[in-house]
Amino acid sequence: MRNKYAIALVVILTFCGNIWAQEDENSEDKKNAQTEKPEKLKVQANNIVTDPIDPLAPARAAFYSAILPGLGQAYNKKYWKIPIVYAGIGAGLYFYLDNNKEYKRYRSAYKSRLAGFTNDEFYGTISDDGLREAQKTLSRNRELSLLVTIGIYALNIIDANVDAHLLQYNVDDNLSLVPHYKINDFDKTGDLGLTINYKF
Template sequence: MLNRFLIALSLFTFCSFNAFAQEDEKQEDKKESTETLQVEAATVIRDPIDPLAPARAAFYSAVLPGLGQAYNKKYWKIPIVYAGLGIGMYFYLDNDKEYNRYRDAYKRRLAGFEDDEFFGTVTDDGLREAQKTLRRNKEISLLVTIGIYALNIIDANVDAHLMQYNVDENLSLRPHYKINEFDNTGDLGLTVNFKF
């Protein structure tokens, strides 16, 4: 009986010390959390917003492709812009050169000459079809080049807008997940904060 009493007493003492130790840890955590760095709103330095920066970046990119990206300090995009424009122009010029070859050969055949480079291998119908295909490819290449030029301008404009995007504690949208203690299920929520 004494043995059981001593075991129960030692078990009670051990549990109470453990509980006191956990309380001490919680109090230390509270002390640590209250000692965090707090920044007052008046001390936060914000860069001034330039409302003309997106228009300026778009104008620079329209004048010289890639200049708007340089204005936004996104230098790594400049080679991509020039590669896209260069590839589009290369295919346009290549298709134009091939179109002119087939067109000149077809004109010579209509004039009655039989000395063009395609004589004996390509028929008159083949020359007409090749001209149609190459003209379509040339026009598509031109449209792709114009599209890349337009994307260059749009990218500079949007990038200048996003550089001024305000992400601070005064305006925030935060998802949160919390365990409900009553029925042990999860609660999902969304918090929108706007501080003046």
């Protein structure tokens, strides 16, 4: 019976001794931590040289394209777009002028017939109703060509403005959007997603 008490006493004393030893070690660590000076934190910054952002650049590019089509693209250094702008505007103007010329031909022939003359270039081949329908079609085509030309001119201005905005857009490695594909270990299906990385 005494042996049981002696063993229990030894176990309790050993346990309490371990606890006191840990408390002493913790208190010594705290004292050492208080007396030691912390190391200085060194931060190295990457020197990223970027072009300064000009907030008026998009408005300036749009203004230049409004004055002279293609000038905004030249301001943005997108020279390859200038022939496309002039080809689109030139094609629209060509169809407008061609439809206008044909409209005037049919219009003058129709007026000549209304005046009672029979010497117009379409006499004997096209009836009066045919001349009226041709005038309607050519007038509609002429207006459509004018709308297309104005639309291409407006697109030229919008393109210069948007391009100037995108030239100042931040696309460095510290800011990235990366697609990733991962196999799920639980049910062996694929997970597709996007990872957004931003480094400060």
